[in-house]
Amino acid sequence: MIEVEKLSKSFGRQEVLRGVDLTVEAGEIVGLLGPNGAGKTTLVNILSTLVLPDSGTARVAGFDVVTESDEVRRRISITGQSSAVDELLTADENLRMIGRLSGLSASSSRQRSAELLARFDLVDAARRRVASYSGGMRRRLDLALSLVVAKPVVFLDEPTTGLDTRSRRELWAAIRTLADDGAAVLLTTQYLEEADQLADRVALLDGGRVVASGTADDLKARIGDELSLPAPTLDDVFLALTGRN
Amino acid sequence: MTTLASSTAFVPRPLAPFTEEGVFIRRALLHSLRNTESAVMAIMLPVMLMLLFTFVFGGAIDGSGDYVDYVVPGIILLCAGFGAAATAVSVSQDMTTGIIDRFRTMPIRASAVLTGHIVASLVRNLIATGVVIGVALLVGFRPNGGVVDWIAAIALVALYILAITSLFAAVGLAASNAEAASGYGFILLFLPYLSSAFVPVETMPAWLQWFAAHQPVTPLVETIRALLLGGDASTRWPTAVAWSVGIIVAASIWGALLFRRKAGRR
Ligand SMILES: Nc1ncnc2c1ncn2[C@@H]1O[C@H](COP(=O)(O)OP(=O)(O)OP(=O)(O)O)[C@@H](O)[C@H]1O
Numbered sequence: 001m002i003e004v005e006k007l008s009k010s011f012g013r014q015e016v017l018r019g020v021d022l023t024v025e026a027g028e029i030v031g032l033l034g035p036n037g038a039g040k041t042t043l044v045n046i047l048s049t050l051v052l053p054d055s056g057t058a059r060v061a062g063f064d065v066v067t068e069s070d071e072v073r074r075r076i077s078i079t080g081q082s083s084a085v086d087e088l089l090t091a092d093e094n095l096r097m098i099g100r101l102s103g104l105s106a107s108s109s110r111q112r113s114a115e116l117l118a119r120f121d122l123v124d125a126a127r128r129r130v131a132s133y134s135g136g137m138r139r140r141l142d143l144a145l146s147l148v149v150a151k152p153v154v155f156l157d158e159p160t161t162g163l164d165t166r167s168r169r170e171l172w173a174a175i176r177t178l179a180d181d182g183a184a185v186l187l188t189t190q191y192l193e194e195a196d197q198l199a200d201r202v203a204l205l206d207g208g209r210v211v212a213s214g215t216a217d218d219l220k221a222r223i224g225d226e227l228s229l230p231a232p233t234l235d236d237v238f239l240a241l242t243g244r245n
Numbered sequence: 246m247t248t249l250a251s252s253t254a255f256v257p258r259p260l261a262p263f264t265e266e267g268v269f270i271r272r273a274l275l276h277s278l279r280n281t282e283s284a285v286m287a288i289m290l291p292v293m294l295m296l297l298f299t300f301v302f303g304g305a306i307d308g309s310g311d312y313v314d315y316v317v318p319g320i321i322l323l324c325a326g327f328g329a330a331a332t333a334v335s336v337s338q339d340m341t342t343g344i345i346d347r348f349r350t351m352p353i354r355a356s357a358v359l360t361g362h363i364v365a366s367l368v369r370n371l372i373a374t375g376v377v378i379g380v381a382l383l384v385g386f387r388p389n390g391g392v393v394d395w396i397a398a399i400a401l402v403a404l405y406i407l408a409i410t411s412l413f414a415a416v417g418l419a420a421s422n423a424e425a426a427s428g429y430g431f432i433l434l435f436l437p438y439l440s441s442a443f444v445p446v447e448t449m450p451a452w453l454q455w456f457a458a459h460q461p462v463t464p465l466v467e468t469i470r471a472l473l474l475g476g477d478a479s480t481r482w483p484t485a486v487a488w489s490v491g492i493i494v495a496a497s498i499w500g501a502l503l504f505r506r507k508a509g510r511r
Pocket residue numbers: 011016034035036037038039040041042043081
């Protein structure tokens with residue numbers, strides 16, 4: 001579903017990505033880890049057609065992100081790291097707007113909005129302007145907006161940042177459901193517990209490359225052997241592999 | 246959990262024609278309703294200016310009391326400009342907040358966002374124009390144009406609103422943030438003062454006369470004045486229309502280029 005090969009991207013003289021290889025299969029959740037500034041958001045932005053790569057190829061749902069961006073856009077949903085909601089509208093108006101833009105009828109949009117407001121615990125705030133929301137409420141709306149219609153490829157850039165524990169657990173369950181329904185999910189996170197619990201595989205981005213990938217248990221076993229640690233956590237893996245230990 | 250396994254299956258099909266325009270016009274109209282302060286200002290300021298010009302300056306500029314008839318066409322254009330300036334701010338806000346990125350990752354024409362703001366500005370300003378004309382009638386504006394003259398005059402006002410709004414939309418795209426957008430926008434609002442809107446061109450110093458005679462607002466004001474108050478509208482309307490259409494075309498091209506640069510892929 002997502003196939004990335006030798007992808008590179010520089011901003012000016014700064015080489016952010018230097019030949020990234022990555023695949024995500026349908027029904028799979030891949031957690032993309034890496035220190036701040038490693039290029040996780042840049043990679044997600046390239047895959048979601050917001051940013052052009054310099055070289056290499058990336059195909060999403062079988063289409064090239066550079067030359068077939070319209071086809072890619074029909075098949076993806078993205079929750080970016082920074083919020084993408086309309087502050088002057090209410091949550092309900094935001095959801096219905098995205099529903100209409102996704103090709104739903106007015107009545108289906110209204111119905112879908114009601115479902116998602118309930119699911120993301122925003123019913124009480126539904127008719128208030130988003131500008132008055134707390135950070136976590138805004139984040140939940142952002143996530144709901146990405147799920148108005150089901151898409152085969154889902155990008156989530158630090159989706160649970162700023163969410164309370166309950167909302168985080170619920171979102172994990174929701175993401176699991178998406179994958180069980182066959183979506184390919186690429187999610188970035190700084191919470192290694194999240195990657196451990198949720199991701200089928202993790203990929204660790206550092207120095208512009210994927211320096212390790214596999215199931216969390218594989219990586220832990222590998223690092224445990226290398227460093228002779230009895231019970232390594234994903235934190236140990238992260239620190240060992242990003243050279244900050 | 247069941248609600249997330251969407252009730253609406255994924256269908257990659259194109260939208261019905263003009264869906265984006267409809268959605269974004271509705272969105273921009275909702276924004277206009279929420280921005281009550283700027284809506285009130287867009288009506289209050291021209292009304293206050295009209296009262297100021299007719300009651301305070303009017304006596305000094307023209308003792309006969311006909312000044313209200315002279316000044317109303319200019320106030321109408323000034324009013325249209327005030328309301329349109331908000332477009333620069335809305336567009337700039339859209340480009341600098343995250344919402345545009347959501348639109349850009351969807352299979353839609355994201356540039357329809359601009360169409361939404363421009364149409365909303367047209368609606369806002371036509372309403373404001375109606376209020377201004379109503380107040381003008383109350384303070385003694387006595388037009389004698391027929392129905393056709395009125396329709397022609399309102400069409401010209403609408404054309405002017407579209408012209409200045411497209412210009413403001415492009416300014417909003419060019420500005421780095423909303424404050425800058427409203428700052429640049431303010432410069433354009435001086436044009437009506439340097440035209441025949443408030444005083445006849447002949448009363449100005451020679452260098453200003455040349456500018457006033459050759460800028461877009463003067464032929465517009467003169468044509469509207471001729472239409473509403475009985476005069477020969479035939480000489481200046483082609484210039485007025487040509488200016489407006491020219492500005493719309495130029496601003497649209499500039500805006501499209503800026504939009505591609507700002508909202509395109511980097
Ligand atoms: N538009 C841009 N122009 C210039 N530099 C950029 C741009 N976008 C990102 N960068 C740089 O690229 C590098 C990678 O940024 P990116 O946002 O992809 O990191 P990240 O892995 O998502 O970090 P974080 O964990 O903090 O979210 C950073 O050094 C950043 O400054």
